[in-house]
Amino acid sequence: xxxxxxxxxxxxxxxxxxxxxxxxxxxxxxxxxxxxxxxxxxxxxxxxxxxxxxxxxxxxxxxxxxxxxxxxxxxxxxxxxxxxxxxxxxxxxxxxxxxxxxxxxxxxxxxxxxxxxxxxxxxxxxxxxxxxxxxxxxxxxxxxxxxxxxxxxxxxxxxxxxxxxxxxxxxxxxxxxxxxxxxxxxxxxxxxxxxxxxxxxxxxxxxxxxxxxxxxxxxxxxxxxxxxxxxxxxxxxxxxxxxxxxxxxxxxxxxxxxxxxxxxxxxxxxxxxxxxxxxxxxxxxxxxxxxxxxxxxxxxxxxxxxxxxxxxxxxxxxxxxxxxxxxxxxxxxxxxxxxxxxxxxxxxxxxxxxxxx
Amino acid sequence: xxxxxxxxxxxxxxxxxxxxxxxxxxxxxxxxxxxxxxxxxxxxxxxxxxxxxxxxxxxxxxxxxxxxxxxxxxxxxxxxxxxxxxxxxxxxxxxxxxxxxxxxxxxxxxxxxxxxxxxxxxxxxxxxxxxxxxxxxxxxxxxxxxxxxxxxxxxxxxxxxxxxxxxxxxxxxxxxxxxxxxxxxxxxxxxxxxxxxxxxxxxxxxxxxxxxxxxxxxxxxxxxxxxxxxxxxxxxxxxxxxxxxxxxxxxxxxxxxxxxxxxxxxxxxxxxxxxxxxxxxxxxxxxxxxxxxxxxxxxxxxxxxxxxxxxxxxxxxxxxxxxxx
Numbered sequence: 001x002x003x004x005x006x007x008x009x010x011x012x013x014x015x016x017x018x019x020x021x022x023x024x025x026x027x028x029x030x031x032x033x034x035x036x037x038x039x040x041x042x043x044x045x046x047x048x049x050x051x052x053x054x055x056x057x058x059x060x061x062x063x064x065x066x067x068x069x070x071x072x073x074x075x076x077x078x079x080x081x082x083x084x085x086x087x088x089x090x091x092x093x094x095x096x097x098x099x100x101x102x103x104x105x106x107x108x109x110x111x112x113x114x115x116x117x118x119x120x121x122x123x124x125x126x127x128x129x130x131x132x133x134x135x136x137x138x139x140x141x142x143x144x145x146x147x148x149x150x151x152x153x154x155x156x157x158x159x160x161x162x163x164x165x166x167x168x169x170x171x172x173x174x175x176x177x178x179x180x181x182x183x184x185x186x187x188x189x190x191x192x193x194x195x196x197x198x199x200x201x202x203x204x205x206x207x208x209x210x211x212x213x214x215x216x217x218x219x220x221x222x223x224x225x226x227x228x229x230x231x232x233x234x235x236x237x238x239x240x241x242x243x244x245x246x247x248x249x250x251x252x253x254x255x256x257x258x259x260x261x262x263x264x265x266x267x268x269x270x271x272x273x274x275x276x277x278x279x280x281x282x283x284x285x286x287x288x289x290x291x292x293x294x295x296x297x298x299x300x301x302x303x304x305x306x307x308x309x310x311x312x313x314x315x316x317x318x319x320x321x322x323x324x325x326x327x328x329x330x331x332x333x334x335x336x337x338x339x340x341x342x343x344x345x346x347x348x349x350x351x352x353x354x355x356x357x
Numbered sequence: 358x359x360x361x362x363x364x365x366x367x368x369x370x371x372x373x374x375x376x377x378x379x380x381x382x383x384x385x386x387x388x389x390x391x392x393x394x395x396x397x398x399x400x401x402x403x404x405x406x407x408x409x410x411x412x413x414x415x416x417x418x419x420x421x422x423x424x425x426x427x428x429x430x431x432x433x434x435x436x437x438x439x440x441x442x443x444x445x446x447x448x449x450x451x452x453x454x455x456x457x458x459x460x461x462x463x464x465x466x467x468x469x470x471x472x473x474x475x476x477x478x479x480x481x482x483x484x485x486x487x488x489x490x491x492x493x494x495x496x497x498x499x500x501x502x503x504x505x506x507x508x509x510x511x512x513x514x515x516x517x518x519x520x521x522x523x524x525x526x527x528x529x530x531x532x533x534x535x536x537x538x539x540x541x542x543x544x545x546x547x548x549x550x551x552x553x554x555x556x557x558x559x560x561x562x563x564x565x566x567x568x569x570x571x572x573x574x575x576x577x578x579x580x581x582x583x584x585x586x587x588x589x590x591x592x593x594x595x596x597x598x599x600x601x602x603x604x605x606x607x608x609x610x611x612x613x614x615x616x617x618x619x620x621x622x623x624x625x626x627x628x629x630x631x632x633x634x635x636x637x638x639x640x641x642x643x644x645x646x647x648x649x650x651x652x653x654x655x656x657x658x659x660x661x662x663x664x665x666x667x668x669x670x671x672x673x674x675x676x677x678x679x680x681x682x
Contacts, residue, residue: 098647101414171539340414344412354632355632
């Protein structure tokens, strides 16, 4: 039996302690982690490739990416998960209307501590959503639904109103089928008083009536993004509404599509980071939102994902060309509140118009 | 000795068989499983259909008939009346009836010819048709989507062969435009009822063959031959000998495919214009999507189910009546 004296015991003990602390350090750092949701596909892949690694490098917080199908369906998932007591993501990405809906449902989101995220002061206050219980969402990035045309078939229109001209566009356009996918906002900006028109039922019916006049020119009422993508590529439609970033990417790949900013502008929507009420990672989430609001990160997302930054171009190092790829003016702000307050009325009137019933 | 005592004595005398416990538990277990997996979700849908939508948010449990009322006259009743949802139900039935009939009627001659092939050839065809069932609806719709696309499909063929130009010359192109089957540039087959029904019948065609095959392969050929020797033509034989003999499986297959097609979702979303959308699509847009109106979606589902049930019942009655004659 080896005789253990005090000195060797201290030595081995110290070495052991040192070894365990060396091994232990990265473990402690790695134990800080965050589950972040984003829309699956190209979008999420870009986040995983460019944004999350930069965040982990800067803070040591590991990110586990969670795939969201989109905003609205994800809200259903999170609502059920919250009721069940265990949520798949700490931070979710919600469009503004979904965020307002979540705040109205209540109990799904945890108020954010803005003082822990100083970089959010860079953002336009419109992009920080305040509810009665506090700020529930901070803008992550924004995107435009742009007018697109096939430049091989038609001249670039100066106004959305030209889409109503059947001599050019008969059975040739692709528009979104959902009542709240901002086509009504385009109609309001083009022919009426914009958001004001949504204030009364008569105003909304007038918008829908005007939208009905474009029906003979619509070849495709798309519900999934990919439908419009395929139809533009295949020449089934020669114009319509589509996401600016994807349209630009398609144009860069040589497909016959060109996004346009007509004089009324294009609707701008944005996604917000929202913290689940069941999450215990408020500190990590704050660090991530702070990182995401940083002008450098906003520029990174514009370059790599194609989203529009939520702050002035001057605050970022984006060139004019890079900025024009992801953003433009004027921007049409959707009448989010009206869509929610008069949900059933607008949906049924819109569906009736589409069905001709 | 009471009955119970007698039974007890009986069981005591009987030699213990292997696993009497399992034998007794299994039916209960299966009943429980079926209840859990089928009946409970079903009851849940019915319960949700009485729920109430909260504007701008989700929905809550309640007991209101407002959703059922909305299905028949719209949400704005009595200020305004719409038959939108009945129209959608109508289209569900229209597509399902036409597509299932089309599938069965085209599968019938095919299957009849199939049964006259050698055993080997029959087996090969059946395996091929069975394996095509593994294609999901999404794949099939995608395939037809490409086949009907302007630059890669049928319209491209029309254009390159000069058929489009010819149609324009003879003036039929305008007729196609009036029917919504052409844009000013070329013919277009999407979105149209033509594409929707075509895809839907394609979707169930293999089922039609497989459902008809057993009946047709058991068909007694000596009957047709006898009719032939008595001087009946091919058409007369088909009408008076073959069709009456397979009336029941023919009717049954059509009914089954019809019910199957009532719920078609992908083909309708992709190929039908919103003016011709079905209840299945409406259910989805209510439950998921931007709306979160599960109660109204559930109501539509319940009504679709009841209508399908009524059709099946009616079919059964019709069948019995025909049998009795």
